[in-house]
Amino acid sequence: MRTGIGWDSHKLVEDRKLILGGVELEHSHGLLGHSDADVLTHAIIDALLGAAGLDDIGAHFPDTDAAYKDAESLVLLRDVVDRIAGAGFTIEHVDTTVIMERPKLSPHRGAIRATLAAALGLEGGQVNVKASTGEGLGFVGRGEGVAALAVATLSVK
Numbered sequence: 001m002r003t004g005i006g007w008d009s010h011k012l013v014e015d016r017k018l019i020l021g022g023v024e025l026e027h028s029h030g031l032l033g034h035s036d037a038d039v040l041t042h043a044i045i046d047a048l049l050g051a052a053g054l055d056d057i058g059a060h061f062p063d064t065d066a067a068y069k070d071a072e073s074l075v076l077l078r079d080v081v082d083r084i085a086g087a088g089f090t091i092e093h094v095d096t097t098v099i100m101e102r103p104k105l106s107p108h109r110g111a112i113r114a115t116l117a118a119a120l121g122l123e124g125g126q127v128n129v130k131a132s133t134g135e136g137l138g139f140v141g142r143g144e145g146v147a148a149l150a151v152a153t154l155s156v157k
Contacts, residue, residue, distance in 0.1 A: 001092070001153060001154070001155055001156075002051040002052065002053075002089065002153070002154045002155075002156070003051055003151060003152065003153050003154075004046070004047040004048060004049065004050030004051030004052070004151070004152045004154070005046075005047055005050060005149070005150070005151050005152075006042070006043040006044060006045065006046030006047035006048075006049075006050060006057075006148075006149070006150040006151075006152070007043055007046065007147070007148070007149050007150075008039040008040075008042040008043045008046065008057075008147065008148055009039060009139070009140075009145055009146065009147035009148070010031035010032055010033050010037045010039050010145055010146060011031070011032045011139075011144060011145045012029040012030070012031060012032070012143065012144060012145050012146065013029055013030065013031075013032045014028070014029055014030075015030070016029065016030025016031060016032060016037070017030040017036065018030040018031060018103075018146075019031070019036050019037070019038045019073070020038060020039070020040045020041075020098060020105070020108070020112060020146075020148075021038065021040045021041060021096075021112035021113075021115055021116045021129065022038065022041060022072075022073065022074040022077075022112070022115040022116065022119065023108055023111045023112045023115050025103055025108055026103065027102065027103050031145075031146060033063075034063035034068060034069060034070075034071075035061070035063075035068055035069070035070060035071040035072070035073055035076070036070065036071065036072055036073050037073075038073035038074075039098070039146050039147060039148040040096060040098055040112070040116075040129075040148040040150070041073035041074060041076070041077050041116070041119075042057055042073060042148070043096065043148040043149055043150035044077060044094055044096060044116065044120075044150040044152065045057045045073075045076060045077055045080050046150070047094065047150040047151055047152035048080050048081070048084055048091065048094075048152045048154070049080060049083075049084075050152070051089070051152045051153070051154045052083075052084050052087050052089050052154060054083060054084075054087060057076075060076075060079075060080070060083075061076050074115070074119050077116075077119045077120070078119055081119070081120055081121060084154065088156060088157045089154040089155065089156060089157065090154060090155045090156075090157055091120055091121070091122060091126075091152065091153075091154055092126065092153045092154060092155050093122075093126050093127075093128075093152070093153045094116070094120060094122070094126065094127050094128070094150060094151070094152050094153075095128045095130075095150065095151045096116075096127075096128060096129050096130065096148060096149065096150045096151075097130045097131070097132055097148065097149045097150075098129070098130070098131050098132070098146065098147075098148050099131075099132045099133065099134060099140050099146065099147040099148065099149075100131070100133065100134075100140060100145075100146040100147070101133050101134060101140060101141065101142075101143045102143065104131075105129070105131035106131065109129050109131070112129050113127050113128070113129050116129070
């Protein structure tokens with residue numbers, strides 16, 4: 001078994017979509033980034049790559065490469081799933097936490113879990129999506145951004 005951890009954060013801005021785990025959430029602000037800035041999917045990608053010892057998201061999809069401008073993060077995740085399989089690993093479980101003040105994640109949790117499970121080739125019970133707030137502290141607590149953590153467990157084929 002191998003375990004990896006991923007973390008990402010992005011700033012909230014006007015005139016951008018808020019996409020988490022491949023699901024668009026209604027909100028006055030969205031996340032700023034080179035791609036669609038899906039912090040949850042980016043954290044999962046880093047956790048998977050870390051568990052497999054395959055570097056990090058920036059090494060595979062650099063923000064200096066125009067090919068990834070406005071890229072859909074789920075497409076990048078599917079690419080990583082293929083790389084993980086090609087390196088001889090099976091994804092066993094992914095556990096995540098999204099840290100943000102608004103909007104509340106709970107009404108979207110089922111859709112996010114299902115979307116991520118499909119992209120990962122897993123059953124819904126193999127993907128966990130949790131939510132927390134910044135309790136008024138730091139950039140998350142002030143509503144300036146969103147962060148996400150992910151832990152991935154892989155087995156060797």
